[in-house]
Amino acid sequence: MTEYIQNPVLWAVVVVLVAAIAVIVRQRKSAQALRHEIDGLRSHYSDLENHYAQSVAAAQEQAEDATKTVLKSAMRTLQGLAAEQQLVVSRLQTKYGDSTILQDLLEIDHTNSQFGRRAQSIAVLCDGWLGRHRDAASVYDVVRSAQGRIRHYRRVEILSQVDFGITSRAVEPVALALAELLDNATSYSSPDSVVEINIRTVPKGICIVVDDAGVGMNDEERARAEKLLSSERVSGVSGLGNPPQFGFAVIGVLAERFGFEVSVDSSSPYGGVRAVVLLPHDLLTAMPEQKVQAPAVSAAAVPHPAGPEPSLTAATTADGLPRRRRKRPMAIVPGSAGGAGGTGGGTAGRGSGSRSGAETAAIMGAFQRGTQSGRAAHDDRAGRTDQTSGTTGASSEGHEVS
């Protein structure tokens, strides 16, 4: 044993052992400290990461808001101008209705409508102004309004009509959404194909079905469209792609906000896309009175205030009004009440509207002159040598009659 004790190798081994133990203990301690530190750092890092993500999102949101605000007010100006121009063009159309300029005015009107719609679409994505107030309108008119807002409106055909109106609140959004659908339908189908619109009554409300004969959508496009039409879409103007595709995003926003449904998940019998707009009963109303009739009534009633017209007018506000009103000028034609027929009545009716008092007087005078000269000739055949003196007298009498 002593030889072992005296063996320096043993001592060396012991020393090394002790040293090793000491080192291990120290290492452990420092490792633990390091581990702590790492944990701390890690949590700090994730904190930072969270903060970063938050501030990036906030910045993004702020930027988006700023963009929206700018676009919104810019579009508001453009929309206002487009609406103003539309009124001016309407006025010109009435003013130069009989001229060949009308053709060009109609074209300007068409371009202006498209311009207005583009601005409106961007405004919708920015929560902006939707347009001026509209009265409730028939579904058919709303569809035609949508038709007028796209470039290739001539290729759109409306195949059926229903006797329903759309509430004034929903007129503009439905027209705009439908215009976007029609724009897609006409843009993605060949230039000589027709886009068909069918309007149908269904238990849930009314369906407006748009069928195109285009190439349809592939799965990716369909998925994108469905996402934009559903509520999970991102709002705002970012992420519309380049060039931006507004259509489905606009439709999605409008449908959600005004409570109608749009789906594009079926294909049309012509191979293209079938888009279906479902308008629930909330957005529907009875067929509105035709606005055209109101001014026509007053315009026709003013020149002929005599006779039983008021009761006539009141009795026939529904259909057949124009026919009734046509009888009024006929009735005041002297001596030809019923039997004169349409032609005579028509000419007389127009005449009394456009003739001046002097002309009417002249005509009445001539009539009077004729009968009087006839009677005079009969009564006093021999005594009359000069016809002109009698004519002058009759003429003044004629003025009094009229």
Add this chain to the structure above:
Amino acid sequence: MTGPGEWEPEAAELVRPYVITKGRGLPDEAELSLITLVTAAPEGPRRPTRLSPEEQRLLDICSAGYLSVAEIAGHTRLPLGVVKILLAALTEGGYLITRPPVARAPLADREILEEVLNGLRAKFG
């Protein structure tokens, strides 16, 4: 999106005239002038449902007898040219008949009038 205060009272017609005409061009002046007379075709009752409300209305107006184009336009709120386009289309479709205006009577010859006057004087005077 839009507060009630933001709505403004005035808005142009919802359906634009070029949609009503379906983009058709103006008819020839010779074919349809202001004083051309128009009436509904005799086989009126079977009226197709595919016509637009404006066309239906024009048929209603024309069903009472001959009316001039100017007068028909006065009964609608549409620009005159638009009414002309619709009337031309309806005529083409066989729903309406047009009749050119009655030609203006030529003024009677002065000599003839004098001869008649002389004759009358000779007989009654």
